[in-house]
Amino acid sequence: MTITDNTQPDDLVRAVEATLFAAEEPMSAEQIAAHLGFGEKGAGQVRPVIEQLVRHYEGRGILLVERGRRWHFETAPDLAHLLRREKEELRRLSRAATEVLAIVAYHEPVSRAEIEAIRGVQTAKGTLDVLMEAGWVRVAGRREVPGRPVIYATTPVFLDHFGLGTLKELPGIDELRAAGLLDPVDEDMIEAVLGPVNGRKADERESDPD
Numbered sequence: 679m680t681i682t683d684n685t686q687p688d689d690l691v692r693a694v695e696a697t698l699f700a701a702e703e704p705m706s707a708e709q710i711a712a713h714l715g716f717g718e719k720g721a722g723q724v725r726p727v728i729e730q731l732v733r734h735y736e737g738r739g740i741l742l743v744e745r746g747r748r749w750h751f752e753t754a755p756d757l758a759h760l761l762r763r764e765k766e767e768l769r770r771l772s773r774a775a776t777e778v779l780a781i782v783a784y785h786e787p788v789s790r791a792e793i794e795a796i797r798g799v800q801t802a803k804g805t806l807d808v809l810m811e812a813g814w815v816r817v818a819g820r821r822e823v824p825g826r827p828v829i830y831a832t833t834p835v836f837l838d839h840f841g842l843g844t845l846k847e848l849p850g851i852d853e854l855r856a857a858g859l860l861d862p863v864d865e866d867m868i869e870a871v872l873g874p875v876n877g878r879k880a881d882e883r884e885s886d887p888d
Contacts, residue, residue: 690714694727704748704834744843746834774805779814783836783848787818787829806830814839 697710705713707728711720728749732742740751753761771779778801781793794801809815818831832845842848 690723691727691730694724695731698731698742698749698751701750704745704750704838706748710749745837746844748834750838771808772805774802775808778805779809779836782809782815782830783832783845786831786845787821788831789821789827789829791827793830 693714694710697713698705707721707724710728711717711724714720714724716723728742735742735751739754739757741754742749742751777797778793781796782788785792785796790801790806806815810817813833813835815830815836816833818829820826821829837843837845
């Protein structure tokens, strides 16, 4: 059964809609199926219902969106200004934190040593702490090499904050440049993340201020 303005949705559609509406965090199709008693193999029954709901909410004040293979309702972007409240803003990320976040997003999972090798500069411990406190970076385990270093990856909160469905939607440097989103400093940083730093030696860069 397809939802339209002139028909009543069936019980399964209503159940999925209510589950997502009441959920405190985004849910995958498997989690919704398990919550409704189908078990994880019931995800095949839930996915077509989710797609129905996505179409039903298109153009409305709230949308059903997927972030990192998890679904949740969010305010339509063009209406966000109506719901904005005055609140203390998070402090702006430092250049070092911005670089580290970009490296984690484009290279995850990645260790601190690998981050430092890409940046060509030592990374202060507090830099990763800031990103983890913001909920954008998480510990993803340990690399199975001598010393077993901790490795880092992004989180669903990172995808949600930057409006990404998956990491495959991250822009390349050409897209950023075409959109006018790079100034010379940013372009230098992004080139360092996406590829070798042209003609710049690691010892020419200073360590991060803490």
